[in-house]
Amino acid sequence: MERPFLEAQGLHKRFGTLEAVKNVHLTLRPGEILAFLGKNGAGKSTTVKMLSGLLLPDEGEVRLLGKNPFRKPLALKHLGAVLEGNRNTYWRLTPLENLVYFGVARGLRLAAARKRALELLEEYALLEKAHTEVRHLSRGMQQKLALLQALVHDPEVLLLDEPTLGLDVETALLMQQKIRALARAGKAILLTTHQMEVAQALADRVAIIHRGEVILEETKERLLARFSGEYYVLELEKPPPLEVLQHLRALGIEGENPFFFRGDGEAIWRVLEAVKPLPLKRVAKAEADLLEVFLKVVNHV
Numbered sequence: 240m241e242r243p244f245l246e247a248q249g250l251h252k253r254f255g256t257l258e259a260v261k262n263v264h265l266t267l268r269p270g271e272i273l274a275f276l277g278k279n280g281a282g283k284s285t286t287v288k289m290l291s292g293l294l295l296p297d298e299g300e301v302r303l304l305g306k307n308p309f310r311k312p313l314a315l316k317h318l319g320a321v322l323e324g325n326r327n328t329y330w331r332l333t334p335l336e337n338l339v340y341f342g343v344a345r346g347l348r349l350a351a352a353r354k355r356a357l358e359l360l361e362e363y364a365l366l367e368k369a370h371t372e373v374r375h376l377s378r379g380m381q382q383k384l385a386l387l388q389a390l391v392h393d394p395e396v397l398l399l400d401e402p403t404l405g406l407d408v409e410t411a412l413l414m415q416q417k418i419r420a421l422a423r424a425g426k427a428i429l430l431t432t433h434q435m436e437v438a439q440a441l442a443d444r445v446a447i448i449h450r451g452e453v454i455l456e457e458t459k460e461r462l463l464a465r466f467s468g469e470y471y472v473l474e475l476e477k478p479p480p481l482e483v484l485q486h487l488r489a490l491g492i493e494g495e496n497p498f499f500f501r502g503d504g505e506a507i508w509r510v511l512e513a514v515k516p517l518p519l520k521r522v523a524k525a526e527a528d529l530l531e532v533f534l535k536v537v538n539h540v
């Protein structure tokens with residue numbers, strides 16, 4: 240397996256008597272998106288701030304491409320972060336000026352920073368606002384710019400906090416596509432969000448933090464499969480006649496076209512037998528979604 244780009248081991252953070260983050264271990268490998276989920280106050284931002292070198296852990300260690308950013312701040316060049324409340328954009332500068340500034344600050348030469356900034360502005364459909372002061376951009380445009388600032392020096396690791404919140408539908412989808420493309424290009428991405436559909440669409444792995452502790456970490460596929468259990472869904476072209484419905488109920492089947500039932504391959508045959516010869520629309524394994532999983536996990540600990 241490839242070496243992780245980012246590793247956090249045993250992170251601990253206290254604020255007075257509050258243990259905001261307890262013994263958190265996280266890894267981010269090249270090309271993967273980890274959705275980092277948790278309720279308000281669970282400890283996400285505190286963790287992400289420690290990962291991004293903004294907050295010193297009380298215990299534990301962060302390694303960015305093998306280096307501890309608190310001892311070797313240059314390691315932070317490998318990181319791009321879009322953090323809530325820390326947008327870091329200069330409001331009286333233009334997007335182009337901001338991007339060039341951050342590019343140079345993170346080690347690019349002026350000409351290279353300018354070239355990269357213009358390419359990014361074009362790619363993200365912001366070129367026409369390249370020379371407009373940031374304070375006059377819409378909120379969505381400012382949010383896109385925040386992502387570009389994180390990308391300008393082409394870092395290996397991206398920490399993205401709510402990258403699609405408050406964006407219009409089209410822009411949110413564009414951002415999702417871009418985030419997926421960045422992962423495909425080999426970036427390691429940590430995505431913090433309360434938008435479960437975004438996490439579900441993008442994540443390869445999911446970590447759930449609750450009261451400062453990571454209580455679950457698993458690939459999305461395995462997690463969803465585990466929570467789907469052995470449920471199947473059956474849908475008929477038309478609602479069935481009463482006698483068929485009674486037969487289905489006798490087999491313990493719930494729901495009302497779609498119907499749901501639990502069981503194995505044999506159970507499917509019994510159900511198909513019961514509805515024969517009514518036209519079928521679909522028979523499939525029921526799929527859990529991440530929202531359902533999240534609510535079950537955080538409400539049962």
Ligand SMILES: Nc1ncnc2c1ncn2[C@@H]1O[C@H](COP(=O)(O)OP(=O)(O)OP(=O)(O)O)[C@@H](O)[C@H]1O
Nearest residue numbers: 254255257259277278279280281282283284285286
């Ligand atoms: N600087 C601070 N001083 C004192 N307490 C803090 C500080 N920062 C965070 N906390 C507390 O630590 C806990 C975790 O907060 P954190 O911001 O990490 O949660 P979060 O999961 O990001 O929540 P949200 O989804 O609401 O952004 C909360 O109880 C919060 O009040």
